[in-house]
Amino acid sequence: MKRIAIISILILTLGCVDQGGIGLFVQKEVEQLFENEISPELLSIDFETHNGSIELSIWDQSSYRIEITKWARATTSDGALEKADALKVDFSETEQSGKVTLTIRAERATDAGAHLNVFLPSVALDHVDLSSSNGHIQVNEITAASVVLQTSNARVQGSFTADSIAVSTSNGGVEGFFQGESVTIETSNAAVDVECGEGGTYRIRTSNGRADVTIGTRGTYDILTSNASIDITVKGDFNFDLSTSNARITIDAGEVVYTLDSDRNKKGFTAETPDVFITASTSNGSITVRKY
Structure with a gap:
């Protein structure tokens, strides 16, 4: 199957005082997109991110769409943008015996994180495993064999x-x-x-x-x-x-x-x-x- 990955850059500048009270941090965001047409008998998802939210919805398309917003803070704009762009997010789509599994692993980093906005086709769901930290998890109505949701401070x-x-x-x-x-x-x-x-x-x-x-x-x-x-x-x-x-x-x-x-x-x-x-x-x- 052909996977489509599109990367674009959005710039968001935020000024905030660091914990030591010296200087300002600048925040930048980098958008990353994964999407593909699929028609599995069963679909499982296994997503792990840090310092970011996960929002999941079922839509009426025959494709999945995963919008990833990587963010980072640094003392300069260039440093924040470079840090956000370098944040590693591994994605895979595997298929075996009619079952498709989507997997995401986002790197854990200080003053950086990744938000996931996920749209899935209306197919039978097997396992849904969503893990984050310091970010909320919000899921519109889903039916699956098993659901595991884990986060903190949200x-x-x-x-x-x-x-x-x-x-x-x-x-x-x-x-x-x-x-x-x-x-x-x-x-x-x-x-x-x-x-x-x-x-x-x-x-x-x-x-x-x-x-x-x-x-x-x-x-x-x-x-x-x-x-x-x-x-x-x-x-x-x-x-x-x-x-x-x-x-x-x-x-x-x-x-x-x-x-x-x-x-x-x-x-x-x-x-x-x-x-x-x-x-x-x-x-x-x-x-x-x-x-x-």
């Missing part, structure tokens, strides 16, 4: 349906819709605001951030935070084990049977054979569960 947002989903960040929130047989969502010092699909096992972790979780009529949910509240909305009947410290536990679900009913720990169910199982724990924050 948010993760999107809509995902997969057998297995793993999301990890820090100092950034997690938002969106998640449907899977096995779903793990982890962050710290930030809020989680997610809607979960029908069925599956969900493990949700944060700290120093609120957890807002919407649940359907089936599934097992383990939710943990600290120094913040947990708010759960449930569509179906549920079994619960809720614990907190120094705060209130509230269950708004009509008829509730308690097997343990104390201020800081409540266990019970809303039906003898529920299809939803909730374990939730926090400290210095309230827990509220509502059935709708």
